[in-house]
Structures are given as C-alpha cells and as structure tokens.
Amino acid sequence: MAELIRVGMADYKVGRSPATIISYGLGSCIGISLYDPQTKVGGLLHIMLPDSTQARPSDNPAKFADTGLPLMLKDVLALGAVKSRLVAKMAGGAQMFAFANATDIMRVGARNAEAAKKMLQQLGIKVIAEDTGGTYGRTVSINLETGMYKVKTIDKGEKEI
Template identity: 45%
Template sequence: MSNMITIGISDMKVVKGGEQLVTYALGSCVGICLFDPLRKVGGLGHIMLPKYPVANPKENKYRFADSCIKEMLRDMERLGASRSQLVAKIAGGAKMFEVSGDSAFGNIGQRNVMAVKAMLAYEKIPIKAQDTGLNYGRTLYFTTEDGVMTVKSFANGVKVY
C-alpha cells in the first residue's frame, strides 16, 4: 500500500490498485465503496443527502447519493473497471440526533441509506457488506488492493468487511 487518500465530506475519489481510501465523520452521511476485484479499481464517495437537486445544476454532485454514484461509475470505467464486476460496501447513515416527531431532518441517515441502496439496485451493483444505521459516527477505511472495508467507531470498535 503506497498511500492513504482522504475523502472529505461531499467528496469522491477513484483509484487503481493498492491505495487505501479513508473518510471520517460519517454520521448521517453514507460512505459508498465500489470495487472491481478483477481490475483492482476502487472508489469511495462520502454523500450527505439523497437526491441531486436538478433545479440547482451548480450543486456539488458528490454531495448526493444518486449523482455521486453516477460520477463514481463513470470515473471507474475510465480506469478500466467493468460495471458487471462491481460490488459495493456501505457504512454510515446513523440517526445522530433525536428530533421530536421523527421528522425528515432527524431521519436523514435512513433516507441516505435508502437512496444509496436504490441507486445501487438501479445500477445492478450488489451490496456485499454494510454497517449502517444506529446512532453513532464512523470512520471508514477502504483498501483497493483487496476490497476490504474497515469501519472504526468509538461506540463499536473495529469491524472488518
């Protein structure tokens, strides 16, 4: 492994082989790992919201589940990935705050997870592992040599997928 690449909030990176990607502060946000195991092409996106606002075309495409996944697929194919080989692993989507009446704001993590799953299903990409929901933050590490996703949290320790 030559290097650790940090993916910020509303960010996405795609690499070919051997790199480790990391994203911090996954609360209600969702980290999306896509991996082509044959070509060792991997990507990690850190989304904040479910759906790209078509009415505001200047928005950051990496902030939203649907547009981030589309951009990640495009970039991975440019590096030689085959869509038919891709697998996904996801983490995050926590309910970080109790909001009376369980409003849409308080439930954004669940909405993010649902949007990610819907987009991956639409693109016919199977989800091989997930660490989502509950009420705690996570840090996600993704290794593009072997497709391993490691999730660390204060509340739950270290889990490897």
C-alpha cells in the first residue's frame, strides 16, 4: 500500500511517488496540487482564503493562496522537482449555502479560485486542470505515481482531472 498523506485545512504537504496526498471535505476552500511528472514529486495545498493582505496577520501562511503557494513551491523544489516542468491542478471553491444577498464572505470560494490562478500565473506555473465552483463539498487527492488528481463528492460522483 502506497503511503497516504493527509492534509488538514490551511496546511500543505509535499511528497514523492508512490505516495498519495489527500485532503477531506473542502467547501469554499481550494486544494491546489503541484506536480513534476518526471521526478514524480508534488504537493497539495489546502487554502481557506484568497489574500493574506486583506486579513489580520497570521502565523500560518498556508491559509492563503498568495502566501501558501510560494511556500509549497519552495518545498516541492527542495524535494527535487524542476520548476519548468511543474503543472498545477485545483478543485474546490464551492458556495455551500445559497443566500439571496451573497456577501463577499459567501463568495469566498470564487475569490479563492481567482486568487490561486493569479498567484500560479505570477509563479509561472500552468494550471492544466480545474474543477471549481458549484454548491457541493469535495474530497481531493493527488496520486504522485500517476499525477492524477481525484475529486470525490457525495452525490455528484467521482472524477479524475
């Protein structure tokens, strides 16, 4: 059995094949994976919020898209990944409760997705697959042997992106 590495909310983990990195029950949060198909090294980041500059300073940079991604990138490279080969996939960013007057907080899922894409672009990493939005939770995992990113839901089935 290959190792299963669990990532909690506002955290990230990196590893190498044949491990799988998994994060359970994402709502408006987003799971962003980085993967180098040649060295089979990668990581999974579970962000809660888009932008650290709009929040009170935190001890935990992995909570935000803008500070979490550079951090995970550093660790993935330290494990032997090569930046030019890295590809990103992401899923999550749902809006769990539909309210007529959706505030910014309610829309945080969509803002998370935008922020993650912007940061990845700044870092020069291509997003090759994405499954964001909707009104349902997701459990996501990246298989570091194959690079497949699996998205599980309760009644919208399971898919690989």
